[in-house]
Amino acid sequence: MANIKVYIFLIFLCLQDSVVQGKVIDFSKNSKLQKYLEVHRCRQECYAKTLNAEVENWDICRDVPDCYMCYDYCEMLPKLAIDLAHSMCSDEVYCSKGCRIACRNHQIMGVHTLVYETQQL
Numbered sequence: 001m002a003n004i005k006v007y008i009f010l011i012f013l014c015l016q017d018s019v020v021q022g023k024v025i026d027f028s029k030n031s032k033l034q035k036y037l038e039v040h041r042c043r044q045e046c047y048a049k050t051l052n053a054e055v056e057n058w059d060i061c062r063d064v065p066d067c068y069m070c071y072d073y074c075e076m077l078p079k080l081a082i083d084l085a086h087s088m089c090s091d092e093v094y095c096s097k098g099c100r101i102a103c104r105n106h107q108i109m110g111v112h113t114l115v116y117e118t119q120q121l
Helices: 002-021 032-050 065-079 082-090 097-105 111-119
Strands: none
């Protein structure tokens, strides 16, 4: 239910801003709103997979390494060059469960991510 409230609030803000400025709302894949929603959806997956919680709880997440890494990577991965993101997602040593969740959410699959996904996620 919290997700729906966030989406409605964001759409309301966009509509209000667009009406005031007389702009057309951009819901395309490259719009700021779309990018924000993708990061938000990814972070919701972080909470669900690392904390077994459907609600946002940053106070707990920042103290759980997998959740913290996932939360951080959700925003960082889309900003990186695809080869760097792929390399990070493929790293068997440093790409923990949180990293793999974010990589999968952004559809950046390394060999390590695919092998792990078939076993556990």
